[in-house]
Amino acid sequence: MQSKDHIFAAPIAQLGDFCFDQKVAEVFPDMIKRSVPGYSNIISAIGMMTARFAQPHSQLYDLGCSLGAATQEMRRNLTQDGCAIIAIDNSSAMLERAANHLAAFKSDVPVTLTEADICDIEIENASVVVLNFTLQFIAPDKREALLKKIYQGLNPGGVLILSEKFISADDTVNQLLIDLHHDFKRANGYSELEVSQKRTALENVLRPDTPEQHKERLARVGFNHVDMWFQCFNFGSMVAIKQVAIK
Numbered sequence: 211m212q213s214k215d216h217i218f219a220a221p222i223a224q225l226g227d228f229c230f231d232q233k234v235a236e237v238f239p240d241m242i243k244r245s246v247p248g249y250s251n252i253i254s255a256i257g258m259m260t261a262r263f264a265q266p267h268s269q270l271y272d273l274g275c276s277l278g279a280a281t282q283e284m285r286r287n288l289t290q291d292g293c294a295i296i297a298i299d300n301s302s303a304m305l306e307r308a309a310n311h312l313a314a315f316k317s318d319v320p321v322t323l324t325e326a327d328i329c330d331i332e333i334e335n336a337s338v339v340v341l342n343f344t345l346q347f348i349a350p351d352k353r354e355a356l357l358k359k360i361y362q363g364l365n366p367g368g369v370l371i372l373s374e375k376f377i378s379a380d381d382t383v384n385q386l387l388i389d390l391h392h393d394f395k396r397a398n399g400y401s402e403l404e405v406s407q408k409r410t411a412l413e414n415v416l417r418p419d420t421p422e423q424h425k426e427r428l429a430r431v432g433f434n435h436v437d438m439w440f441q442c443f444n445f446g447s448m449v450a451i452k453q454v455a456i457k
Contacts, residue, residue, distance in 0.1 A: 244398035248442035257283035265337035267292035274344025278308035333363025373447040387444035
């Protein structure tokens with residue numbers, strides 16, 4: 211049975227920064243479902259894009275894999291021969307549950323779960339790379355270098371799927387999207403206290419960019435084809451495709 215998220219239900223005297231510890235890992239599926247509008251649609255589409263973009267004998271990366279939802283959807287939709295999935299997270303609590311989650315599904319596709327900082331790993335022979343609500347937790351001054359490394363490690367014709375919480379450059383629209391997101395959380399059973407305390411806990415660790423900033427940065431590192439394919443309130447997902455070399 212799925213554990214219910216009550217982490218911020220009671221007043222917390224000293225709110226520290228949000229972290230992906232054992233408590234969060236235990237309730238993460240419920241937290242994501244009730245906090246991120248469109249999450250299940252994004253996971254499903256990651257599977258569809260895996261089926262479309264995965265290349266034979268290549269590697270697929272799930273960077274910031276948490277409990278392995280995207281990894282499992284990638285694995286389930288892989289039809290090409292000789293592929294392997296590399297799933298990376300810096301939380302041992304998350305990876306422990308990801309291993310249990312993935313073990314519940316039968317598959318011949320090899321998955322390597324690695325505890326590491328995604329800024330430190332190498333990307334090689336990649337056809338699909340997923341950053342599913344991960345880049346927003348990376349220090350802003352390290353984001354472009356990570357995306358550059360991903361671009362360089364992608365094979366021509368490969369895809370990066372980048373899902374994020376966004377801010378709007380228009381203050382009025384930005385406040386509207388924030389308000390709508392809070393309405394979404396209240397509709398899913400979160401109290402005013404939970405909404406407020408979680409927002410405070412995330413302030414120093416989740417630093418979102420505008421969609422325009424994302425597009426400009428992806429273009430700078432080399433991606434020729436970039437656009438938003440999904441958005442609901444201030445959450446969304448972008449696709450960036452590495453152009454096939456012209457012979």
